[in-house]
Amino acid sequence: MIELTRGENQIGILPGLGASLSYWRLRGRDLLVPTADPNLRAQQDTPVAAYPLMPYSNRIADARFSFEGQDYELAKNIVGESGSIHGNAWEHAWTVIQQDPDRAILLYDHDPSVGENAKEWPFAYRGVISFVLLDNGLNVELLIANRDTRAQPIGMGFHPFFVKAANSGLTFQAQGVWENDAATLPARHAAVEGEWDFASGQKLTERRIDNCFSGWADRAVISYPEDGYEMHIDADPVFQHLVVFTAPEKPFVAVEAVTNMNDAIHHPEVLERGLHVxxxxxxxxxxxxxxVVERRG
Incomplete structure (x- = not known):
């Protein structure tokens, strides 16, 4: 693990475990919840607090797809499911190419000609992630470059596990939400109204959500009224979608800024699916x- 520090702001980075964060701590307060998921084999049951999603976010149904007349079959990298999830960058060691006290840049080159790599993703790409600490925050820059001789479909995002407190709330605006089928794949695009409307904020304690919101307005706020602070999430316009996961029994809420809708590769009929070729x-x-915005003290 490497550690970055700026004043009372600290993060731990695990280059050998998918450029994951092991923690984020500001003024002694843990902002993320390190979480171990035994179903993600490549994480080796190690608790991680956040990790990059490349070269796509969320699931690809049945771990197979067609692109430009060619059929591809991927490795199934999540136990108990028929699809593949979150790309493969989180499954590999990254190289630290720059490290300063309060910033670091890491790189991963995917070569499908090596071993079984083609089963993870059939195209060559380079992923770069930059972590930059600020006095009260963290900037995460993601870059993915096509190093192949062919065009390839691309998506990306970042998957943090934020602390969920007793009265935590979530506020954001979006244009629509994808309701899921039994395989947690998008089945119907619905309006953000009623239980799906977070524009005025909703409490998270009893909610069970694992959905992708479309037309996200690039701003989300997680509130912690009892702890006196808010987590503000802003993203560049390329991140058109927001994936939200929370469950009553979980101590975290995952609020993921991503470029593509879930299973985007199988939805060419959706104009704003966020898949980049x-x-x-x-x-x-x-x-x-x-x-982090302090609301008291």
Whole structure:
């Protein structure tokens, strides 16, 4: 693990475990919940607090897809499910290419010609992640470049496990929400009304959500009224979607800024699915900004 510090702001990074964060601590307060998921084999049952999603976010149904007339079959990297999830960058060691006291840049090169790598993703790409500490926040910049000789479909995002307190609330605006089928795949696009409307904020304690919101307005706020602070999440426009996961029995809420809708590769009929087709040497990048706003003291 490498550690970055700026004043009372600290993060721990695990380069050997998918460039994951092991913690984020500000003024002695833990902002993330390290979480071990035995169903994600590559994390080796190690608790992680956040990790990058490349070269796609969320699930690809049945771990297979077709692109430009070619059929591809992927490895199933989540126990108990028929699909593949969150790409493969989180499954590999990353190289630290720059480290300063309060910032670090890490790189991962995916080569499908090596071993079984083609089963993880059939195209060559380079992933870069930059962590930059601020006095009251953290900036995460994601970049993915097509290093293949062919075009490839690309998506990306970041998956933090934020603390969920007794009265935590979540506020954001979006244009729609994807309701899921039994396999947690998008089945119906619905309006953000009633239980799906978070524009004025909703409490998280009893909610069970594992859905992708479309047309996200690039701002979300998690409130902690008893603890006197808010977590503000802002992202560049490339992150058009927001995935939210929370459950009553879990001590965290995952609020994930991502480029693509879940299973985007299988939904060419959706104009705003957020799937980017990169030609050789093209790249996609964006910054997600996390800021702690104190509401008392």
């Amino acid at each position: 990169l030609k050789p040497d093209q790249r996609l990048s964006g910054v997600i900004r996390y800021k």
